[in-house]
Amino acid sequence: MKPDIKICGLKTPEAVDRALERGATHIGFIFFEKSPRYIEPDLAGKLADRARGKAMIVAVVVNPDNDDLDEIMTLVKPDMLQLHGDESPERVLTIKTLYNVLVMKAMPVRDRDDLRRVESYIGIVDRFLFDAKPPVGSDLPGGNGLSFDWSVLGWLDGRVDYMLSGGLNKDNVGFALASTKATGVDISSGVESAPGVKDLTKIDAFFDAFADATMPAHASGS
Ligand SMILES: O=C(O)c1ccccc1NCC(=O)[C@H](O)[C@H](O)COP(=O)(O)O
Numbered sequence: 001m002k003p004d005i006k007i008c009g010l011k012t013p014e015a016v017d018r019a020l021e022r023g024a025t026h027i028g029f030i031f032f033e034k035s036p037r038y039i040e041p042d043l044a045g046k047l048a049d050r051a052r053g054k055a056m057i058v059a060v061v062v063n064p065d066n067d068d069l070d071e072i073m074t075l076v077k078p079d080m081l082q083l084h085g086d087e088s089p090e091r092v093l094t095i096k097t098l099y100n101v102l103v104m105k106a107m108p109v110r111d112r113d114d115l116r117r118v119e120s121y122i123g124i125v126d127r128f129l130f131d132a133k134p135p136v137g138s139d140l141p142g143g144n145g146l147s148f149d150w151s152v153l154g155w156l157d158g159r160v161d162y163m164l165s166g167g168l169n170k171d172n173v174g175f176a177l178a179s180t181k182a183t184g185v186d187i188s189s190g191v192e193s194a195p196g197v198k199d200l201t202k203i204d205a206f207f208d209a210f211a212d213a214t215m216p217a218h219a220s221g222s
Pocket of ligand 1: 008009028030032035036037060061062084131140141142143144145146165166167168186187188189190
């Protein structure tokens with residue numbers, strides 16, 4: 001099956017529309033105020049309406065309290081929450097029970113040891129997102145445009161369903177897909193001209209590279 005593509009950190013109708021036209025399966029909105037990709041929930045709700053039924057709407061949150069989630073669930077009505085903080089398995093379970101929503105848990109990875117935490121979320125989360133661990137001192141838990149050593153994911157041995165994230169771009173998405181068992185890829189900085197500014201030409205180039213990478217061998221002419 002073709003891997004999913006999530007374009008994250010969208011803030012404008014133009015970028016949402018281009019991502020949808022090019023076949024994004026997931027679009028992400030960032031509700032973390034320190035991020036250059038932060039979007040107010042009421043504006044995100046309007047953009048989400050353009051995408052509803054065409055792609056999964058993902059609300060990216062970091063250690064949200066119930067008031068934060070009440071607002072986002074009401075105004076944005078996401079299909080999925082991406083929990084990008086230190087949410088415990090118990091907190092994830094509570095959120096799923098309270099809001100009846102799919103949850104993708106982001107796991108920061110630098111080396112194999114970072115994957116040990118995965119076990120305690122299996123059976124609770126709907127999907128994992130393996131993202132690069134932020135550099136020391138970074139304000140952002142995600143969206144840092146950094147990759148990690150994807151070979152460590154081999155340790156998971158196909159046991160969990162995950163999207164791959166962190167520093168993806170048109171030049172490395174083919175290798176990322178070929179060298180992991182990711183069922184989806186997630187990109188933000190790699191399709192931006194500046195932090196928080198999505199670039200339509202870069203979105204196109206990413207989808208072109210993704211299409212090349214996922215084209216069946218017999219159709220590629222090689
Ligand atoms: O992108 C952000 O600014 C952000 C802030 C706070 C929490 C999560 C954030 N991004 C989450 C994502 O899903 C990004 O797409 C992911 O980290 C990959 O980003 P990049 O390395 O820039 O492609």
